[in-house]
Amino acid sequence: MLVAVSQEEYRRRFTSDPHMFISETFIGMVENKCDRVVRLIKEDDSSMGLIAGIKDGVLKSPFSAPFGGFHYSHEHQFYYTISNFLIDLKEYVRKEGLEEVSVTLPPNLYQTNMNAKLVNAFIKIGFTMVTPDICNWADLxxxxxxxxxxxxxxxxxxxxxxxxxxxxxxxxxxxxxxxxxxxxxxxxxxxxxxxxxxxxxxxxxxxxxxxxxxxxxxxxxxxxxxxxxxxxxxxxxxxxxxxxxxxxxxxxxxxxxxxxxxxxxxxxDYIDLGTSSFEGEPNIGLIRFKELHNCLTSLRYTFSWTP
CATH class of the missing domain: 3.40.630.30 (Gcn5-related N-acetyltransferase (GNAT))
Incomplete structure (x- = not known):
């Protein structure tokens, strides 16, 4: 099962961040934009964790950023570690009486291996995938x-x-x-x-x-x-x-x-030039413009679940 722990306990387990939007300095700047911040870990496993905000009964990662997602000890997590965490995340939402959970993963540029396993697990476990947003980035x-x-x-x-x-x-x-x-x-x-x-x-x-x-x-x-x-x-x-x-x-x-x-x-090594769509609706001209400038195109996934 997942438990909410203090910032100190969470950071004893996860000392680095896959990206800045789940760092403590950034979370500290935006935490006033939600009702409260929770840091979730499995009691018996330090492999994965999640920092999320709760607002109006919805658990969100991110709650004020382009994307959020998970902490992990390394990117080569066993698939069952990931799927078990997501199963426990559903149970946490249900137990806490929350209305919904929503997670937007970082683009593949930040974590290719984890994203592949997370996307598969989210779908298999019954989360709903919204239309993925289109992202562009340049290989410098x-x-x-x-x-x-x-x-x-x-x-x-x-x-x-x-x-x-x-x-x-x-x-x-x-x-x-x-x-x-x-x-x-x-x-x-x-x-x-x-x-x-x-x-x-x-x-x-x-x-x-x-x-x-x-x-x-x-x-x-x-x-x-x-x-x-x-x-x-x-x-x-x-x-x-x-x-x-x-x-x-x-x-x-x-x-x-x-x-x-x-x-x-x-x-x-790279420039992340952000999304070229809004809530899944592509900006065709912007995608074309970025691709003319050597940008590669990939997807950014958001998953949600309602008890």
Whole structure:
């Protein structure tokens, strides 16, 4: 059976995190967004654990992040260890009188072996799989400046010809202008943004947050990107957007090119460019755009169960 334990007890068993969104520093920042946080382990087995939030009777991992998932002692867990944990998770939900449990796994980029076994076990044990979201990521180890389609490089040259330039920005004014561009881009596409600029700057207290801008020759911000460096080998593109009236200038082509080189030079192996769908509904143009920029496409799974 699963039991809820203290943070100290949980961390005696799990000293590292597969990704930043289930780290104690991140959980500490967002725990006020749920009624309470629970840390679940099996009494007789330290192989797996789960940090989740309870809100309105629903046990959720994550409760305020792109994805959550499990801690584990190593990624080569026996299948029965995983399936038994999920069976016990259902029993915990039932025993606690909760209305539902929902878990969104990290993309395969973070844990290929565990995901394969978890997805199979979730389905076999009777969890419901919502339509998987489509994710894109870039392999920087093999990035050599050549693109899937030559039009990307043509657009980068067009951007430079029109006086556009890319840079990392650290001053509040430039970051705010970049954030406004991203916000307008989202609003024009009917997509919400759930973090304010202050939220992003607050995040910078626990993980390095990088802001990049593409500006024209007059210094106006036409495109922006925000990235987290919360993993040893994977950098995460959290928000990116451009001035949609001027996107034919190659703004985002220039952004992708320089960000790829920047993080490759820093020694990162991958860029996680997030989802290209919303609640399973694909953004066809965005998928195509990312794939033109050498991105690979995979799935991000969410499973739920109601007693």
């Amino acid at each position: 180890k093999n990035f050599d400046g050549k693109w899937a389609k030559y039009v990307v490089e043509q657009n980068c040259r067009k951007a430079v010809k029109h006086g556009l330039s890319w840079s990392m920005v650290t001053d509040r004014d430039s970051m705010e202008e970049g954030y406004k561009v991203i916000l307008r881009n989202r609003e024009e596409q009917g997509r919400k943004i759930y973090m304010s600029l202050d939220d992003l700057l607050e995040m910078n207290r626990i993980v390095p947050v990088d802001f990049f801008c593409v500006k024209d020759s007059d210094g106006n911000v036409l495109g922006a990107g925000v990235f987290y460096r919360g993993h040893e080998k994977i950098v995460q593109g959290i928000f990116m957007g451009d001035d949609m009236e001027k996107r034919n200038l190659g703004i985002m082509n220039l952004m992708y090119k320089h960000c790829f080189y920047h993080y490759k030079d820093m020694g990162f």
